[in-house]
Amino acid sequence: MRVKLSLGPVLYYWSKDKLLDFYDEVMSSSVEIVYLGETICSRRRLMRANDWLQLAQRLKDAGKEVVLSTLALIEAGSELSTARRICEQQEFLVEANDMGAVQMRSSNGAFVAGHSVNIYNHNTLDLLTGLGMKRWVMPVELSRDALGDILQQKTQPVETEVFAFGRLPLAYSARCYTARAHDLPKDDCEYRCLDYEDGLLLKTREDEKFLTLNGIQTQSSSVFNMIADLDNVRSIGVDVLRISPQSINTLQVIQYFADAIAGRCSAQEAQHRINVLVPTAACDGYWYGKPGMDQTTGDVA
16 A cells, blocks of 8 residues: 655744745655644744745645645634635645634535544544545544554545654643743743744653643654554555654655655664654654553664
8 A cells, every 4th residue: 555645734933934945845855745834823923824825836836735734722713714714715625623624624625634633433534524524634642553443444435644753742722831931921922932943842850851842732752753663554544644844854754754665665774764863762652552652663773
């Protein structure tokens, strides 16, 4: 089975120049699907709606399938209006990251259900497929066995995408943790997220890396990497592997994933090469039904 590569939306707050330079490189990369847009915080406005649409068109012209992503947590009327504008346009597919966006998009065209929609069983999968869902992204805390059970029991055809690389998105809150870390209110945060291109690392009192703060989002401190299990990914029926952008080495990670999928190197070798590039420890526990921080598969030298 042929597995595609996707590039998820940038989850962090990068400068406009860094973001545009990054996607200039992505245009010639091996990813086939690119997700664009702000999914974390509506105060991150260095890229306006027209900027995202222009970038989407450039990526489409470069041969990429472009998907526009919505916020995972909508709290204000202005955020709802932005989501509606994304969902009503017809040029690009939409990744709906909450049920409000699912409802808006279901009457306007096909959509992708992001991991934060929380599809945990085949009944929900079938229901959303009937509403126009083309592809779904498995919640990151599910295991490959749970995924296999869902796919065996589903009754309608739908593409399956799995978060395969990056800091795991674990939770969302109405509170901005990055602002709070600087004793600032959420509505006057001074845009401190700009200071942390891969989020703000949180440690325990024992000085152990524990979580990563990214505005209202909580992520893992370890970087998830499950390329070593590529054979099972194929046998289960996964269609797309998602790489979540990091501030450095993302293009190299994409290439190693592509090399493993094409058979130019083993999946275990790709895992080792990628784990060398990540700035913190690697993990893959959730995929194997174990604690998320665990590193289950062994590295090769």
